[in-house]
Amino acid sequence: MRRYFITGGTGFIGRELVRQLLEREDTEKIVCLTRGLRPGHLRDDRLEYWKGDITSCQFPNESFTDLIHGANEVNDLLQPDQLRYYYTIVEGTNRALKWAATTGIERSLILSSGAVARDTLYGHAKRQCEIIAKHYGGNTKIARIFSVIGPEMPLNGQYAAGRFVGMALKDQHIRFYGGTSVRSYLDVSDCARWLQQILDHADPLIPVDVASDDPIHVGALAQLTGMVFGVQVSRIEGPDRSDQYLPDLTLAKLRCLTQTLNLTQSLERIHAHYKRTPSIN
DSSP: OEEEEEESTTSHHHHHHHHHHHTSTTEEEEEEEESSOOTTOOOOTTEEEEEOOTTTOOOOSSOOSEEEEOOSOOOGGGOSOHHHHHHHHHHHHHHHHHHHHHHTOSEEEEEEEGGGGSSSHHHHHHHHHHHHHHHHOSSEEEEEEOOEEOTTOOSSSSOHHHHHHHHHHHTSEEEEEOOOOEEOOEEHHHHHHHHHHHHHHSOTTOOEEEOOSOOEEHHHHHHHHHHHHTOEEEEEOOOOOOOBOOOOOHHHHHTTOOOOSOHHHHHHHHHHHHHHSOOOO
8 A cells, every 4th residue: 555745746736646646546645745725625535734844844753655746836937036946946855855765765756847958947956856866866766747738737827838828718818929939738637647657667766758749839839729718819029939848758658658638638628627617826
């Protein structure tokens, strides 16, 4: 039986991961570290919440088989204190993995990012986290997550997919400039499924990219979102930062990690979610 301690379990990807873990017959208990519960937080007899901050919390005095560490705010451009933001990511990972190493946790998974290849504060922090994982060694798996889409995703960050959905819901009109950058989007349900398989079967300390292999220009993403949500789409004048943020899925394919929902299906799922629950996060 599996007993999980999860940081970041109340966030966008974490909530879906917890839902899927609760569907597993071998899940005995899940404890989620949280700084505060969100409205509509998950409830289950096997699920507990442990209040605290990853940089300073006392860890539970009980045994766990698995650590999943994904706690951090990914909207790095919105952080007013950039040095504190960097410290939270790096020190949080150090504390979590040190605790796992000293308490005999069998498996650990850290949620890294495809941004490790970028010259950004977030990318540098995540790269440092991977170095920390290699320092502690053991049975630690590394998942480099790229762009993920799905219900409950943040709509107020710097990521195009969330912004477009937010515009469609609030303004009934999507506006974008540039649009030549290339991204790919993996549905959060597929992402959570991949993370479990990486935790269970991937080689320790060898990062596995978690992403879709179906690239799309950001302008085409705006048009597709507008079509699914039935709203107008306009291109406006503005700077065009043309870049690519795409994975290397060689290891994922070797592990038979497959995408079951394409981008259109993911957007349709998001649209259906907000038709049922129209509030915008």
